[in-house]
Amino acid sequence: MKRSNWLGAMALSLGVSALAMTFTDHSQAQGLPEFTLQDVSSDVQMPWGMAWLPDGDMLVTDRNGELYRLSDGQAGSPIAGLPEIHVNGQGGLLDIVLHPEYETNGWLYISYSDPEGDGEGSNTSIMRAKLDGNRLSNQEVIYRAEINSTRGQHYGGRMIFNDGYLFFTIGDRGDHFTNVQDLSRDGGKTYRINDDGSIPQDNPFINVPNAKPAIWSYGHRNQQGIAINPLTGQIWTSEHGPRGGDEINIPEAGKNYGWPYVGYGINYNGEVLAEATHGAGMEQPIWYWDPSIATAGIEFVSSDRYPELKNHLLVGGLRGSKLELLEISDDRVIRSTDLITDSGRIRAIRQGPDGYIYLGIEGEGIKRLIPAN
Amino acid sequence: MKRSNWLGAMALSLGVSALAMTFTDHSQAQGLPEFTLQDVSSDVQMPWGMAWLPDGDMLVTDRNGELYRLSDGQAGSPIAGLPEIHVNGQGGLLDIVLHPEYETNGWLYISYSDPEGDGEGSNTSIMRAKLDGNRLSNQEVIYRAEINSTRGQHYGGRMIFNDGYLFFTIGDRGDHFTNVQDLSRDGGKTYRINDDGSIPQDNPFINVPNAKPAIWSYGHRNQQGIAINPLTGQIWTSEHGPRGGDEINIPEAGKNYGWPYVGYGINYNGEVLAEATHGAGMEQPIWYWDPSIATAGIEFVSSDRYPELKNHLLVGGLRGSKLELLEISDDRVIRSTDLITDSGRIRAIRQGPDGYIYLGIEGEGIKRLIPAN
Numbered sequence: 020m021k022r023s024n025w026l027g028a029m030a031l032s033l034g035v036s037a038l039a040m041t042f043t044d045h046s047q048a049q050g051l052p053e054f055t056l057q058d059v060s061s062d063v064q065m066p067w068g069m070a071w072l073p074d075g076d077m078l079v080t081d082r083n084g085e086l087y088r089l090s091d092g093q094a095g096s097p098i099a100g101l102p103e104i105h106v107n108g109q110g111g112l113l114d115i116v117l118h119p120e121y122e123t124n125g126w127l128y129i130s131y132s133d134p135e136g137d138g139e140g141s142n143t144s145i146m147r148a149k150l151d152g153n154r155l156s157n158q159e160v161i162y163r164a165e166i167n168s169t170r171g172q173h174y175g176g177r178m179i180f181n182d183g184y185l186f187f188t189i190g191d192r193g194d195h196f197t198n199v200q201d202l203s204r205d206g207g208k209t210y211r212i213n214d215d216g217s218i219p220q221d222n223p224f225i226n227v228p229n230a231k232p233a234i235w236s237y238g239h240r241n242q243q244g245i246a247i248n249p250l251t252g253q254i255w256t257s258e259h260g261p262r263g264g265d266e267i268n269i270p271e272a273g274k275n276y277g278w279p280y281v282g283y284g285i286n287y288n289g290e291v292l293a294e295a296t297h298g299a300g301m302e303q304p305i306w307y308w309d310p311s312i313a314t315a316g317i318e319f320v321s322s323d324r325y326p327e328l329k330n331h332l333l334v335g336g337l338r339g340s341k342l343e344l345l346e347i348s349d350d351r352v353i354r355s356t357d358l359i360t361d362s363g364r365i366r367a368i369r370q371g372p373d374g375y376i377y378l379g380i381e382g383e384g385i386k387r388l389i390p391a392n
Numbered sequence: 393m394k395r396s397n398w399l400g401a402m403a404l405s406l407g408v409s410a411l412a413m414t415f416t417d418h419s420q421a422q423g424l425p426e427f428t429l430q431d432v433s434s435d436v437q438m439p440w441g442m443a444w445l446p447d448g449d450m451l452v453t454d455r456n457g458e459l460y461r462l463s464d465g466q467a468g469s470p471i472a473g474l475p476e477i478h479v480n481g482q483g484g485l486l487d488i489v490l491h492p493e494y495e496t497n498g499w500l501y502i503s504y505s506d507p508e509g510d511g512e513g514s515n516t517s518i519m520r521a522k523l524d525g526n527r528l529s530n531q532e533v534i535y536r537a538e539i540n541s542t543r544g545q546h547y548g549g550r551m552i553f554n555d556g557y558l559f560f561t562i563g564d565r566g567d568h569f570t571n572v573q574d575l576s577r578d579g580g581k582t583y584r585i586n587d588d589g590s591i592p593q594d595n596p597f598i599n600v601p602n603a604k605p606a607i608w609s610y611g612h613r614n615q616q617g618i619a620i621n622p623l624t625g626q627i628w629t630s631e632h633g634p635r636g637g638d639e640i641n642i643p644e645a646g647k648n649y650g651w652p653y654v655g656y657g658i659n660y661n662g663e664v665l666a667e668a669t670h671g672a673g674m675e676q677p678i679w680y681w682d683p684s685i686a687t688a689g690i691e692f693v694s695s696d697r698y699p700e701l702k703n704h705l706l707v708g709g710l711r712g713s714k715l716e717l718l719e720i721s722d723d724r725v726i727r728s729t730d731l732i733t734d735s736g737r738i739r740a741i742r743q744g745p746d747g748y749i750y751l752g753i754e755g756e757g758i759k760r761l762i763p764a765n
């Protein structure tokens with residue numbers, strides 16, 4: 020039987036869908052091209068978060084407590100009107116995102132370590148505000164984690180809008196046994212709120228007595244990367260784990276991701292924390308690193324600038340000093356590759372409105388990922 | 393609220409299952425131990441398949457066309473009564489498995505390149521037989537692939553019993569465009585038959601006109617490893633792909649795994665074959681390698697000899713000359729590690745009845761995986 024006839028017969032027998040041979044993504048058959056990093060700006064030394072204004076200017080947070088607007092890579096004077104920020108260990112001014120309808124409503128959102136509220140030290144807060152010239156106005160704290168701690172660890176602070184909701188992360192604040200598995204306490208969680216800080220009525224714990232109603236998922240150590248899978252619309256996070264236990268997770272409503280009871284790796288002081296890798300009712304990660312690379316920012320590539328990377332996940336390593344590519348298919352990692360090594364400590368990764376991938380690197384500034392030639 | 397009270401309140405609110413904190417697998421928190429290879433036998437130089445008799449003796453196929461019984465690592469004279477075998481390129485005597493009820497029925501199964509049948513050259517056949525002293529008896533060919541080819545490539549030939557059925561693989565025989573997507577032809581497929589060669593009535597293509605009824609899945613290049621996931625009972629295979637395109641798949645009934653239209657990598661002569669990585673109605677691999685390691689044997693560890701490896705997948709590389717560990721969770725690879733490097737060309741991997749993992753290494757013989765102290 021000739022091939023075309025056979026295909027026709029099969030289509031009749033099996034139904035058309037199994038044989039509709041439409042193909043996409045021709046690029047990978049030839050392997051990955053080389054990539055390099057191109058300098059964009061060295062004006063912000065501790066970049067933590069990046070967002071783009073409609074005119075193409077970039078807003079960049081410096082963890083040391085300043086917010087800058089970069090025009091063509093040049094920072095002007097810091098933007099005024101920030102709240103009081105407790106620059107403490109891993110705390111400081113953290114992430115920045117714009118409202119999806121920024122052009123009409125002007126809201127931007129920052130996360131930071133906030134000394135207000137109960138107790139010594141600080142905890143993570145989310146503020147929304149508008150940009151009025153070179154200063155913030157209309158400031159409103161729309162989430163304030165309780166209670167404060169003098170510890171410098173694990174503020175979390177990554178934010179992203181998805182489906183009209185603001186998702187953000189708060190780490191365990193160095194007190195994993197107290198905070199993380201207790202839904203009545205902040206810390207070690209992913210959160211979902213409306214753009215004004217009110218609580219979506221379908222949040223998973225809204226009817227659980229004493230639970231914080233903004234909680235979306237729990238059992239996390241310190242999620243410092245968040246991104247949206249363009250094929251599924253789900254949020255993915257990186258979790259800076261213990262030594263030998265960095266993770267990628269897909270935080271789903273109401274689920275428990277195990278920390279500090281279930282996980283990979285040991286504490287940095289050698290203490291064994293998560294003694295098991297599996298536990299009933301606790302989710303397994305999508306991927307984990309041992310040894311740890313100290314994951315921070317992550318981003319899915321959705322632009323057409325990098326056909327080989329499209330719909331795959333970029334992960335930055337702080338200690339690993341590299342940019343790693345996780346190729347994703349059906350929510351699985353099907354290959355892992357070092358895309359850039361000796362990159363410096365990659366803290367933030369975001370795809371800009373021009374389709375390029377921008378990296379915020381500690382002590383170096385902002386760079387852009389470029390296919391070599 | 394005290395922790396114990398809070399847990400109680402949560403258990404009432406959420407149901408007990410989410411909070412049943414039972415833990416397993418404590419080992420990985422401390423990282424992987426080192427492993428070494430221990431010599432078992434150097435009497436079989438091209439080991440391809442391994443199986444164990446009830447008395448602990450090992451039956452080992454040599455691709456050069458001999459079958460040996462190893463007692464304490466010593467091979468006696470070759471077992472007589474083999475069929476005529478066309479030792480040709482990658483062909484020869486391939487795999488061997490015992491019937492799950494071998495102790496009562498005495499059936500063993502071999503796969504080999506068989507010069508019988510239509511056409512010049514050979515194709516893959518499956519024979520069952522009994523062991524009568526040092527010779528085979530009751531030989532029956534229960535599957536004979538058509539038609540023969542003089543090409544030396546891609547006989548497949550891996551076999552495994554699962555759920556009472558015999559699964560086996562046949563590669564594309566070097567003629568991918570003719571054989572692989574055509575269900576009326578052998579080659580580039582996974583097969584499922586009953587222990588006597590008859591066809592299970594629920595095979596996926598049994599009612600498709602002209603389709604070979606033994607076919608289980610198609611669109612494969614050359615599957616040279618097969619194993620059963622002990623947690624799910626599903627078969628997993630390794631597929632020796634083109635350059636940059638080795639794969640792990642979970643062949644499911646009736647599904648198309650894409651070759652030669654969809655895949656990763658390029659042909660060894662530089663020709664681009666699978667031009668796309670994705671196609672409608674075609675399955676994505678669980679994992680892929682670029683550069684290729686030239687996958688062959690695979691095995692899931694189910695014994696308690698290696699707590700850190702339990703329920704995870706071992707993959708041997710021929711060109712890669714290594715034993716790779718893929719840690720599996722929920723049908724995803726969550727980490728990949730080189731367990732042994734410079735191992736030589738690992739062709740076969742099987743867990744023995746003593747719980748140890750045995751490796752068949754080309755030019756070296758049989759070795760055993762041992763945790764270093």
Ligand SMILES: [Ca+2]
Binds near residue numbers: 266276277281303304
């Ligand atoms: Ca976890």
Ligand SMILES: [Ca+2]
Binds near residue numbers: 649675677
């Ligand atoms: Ca495939």
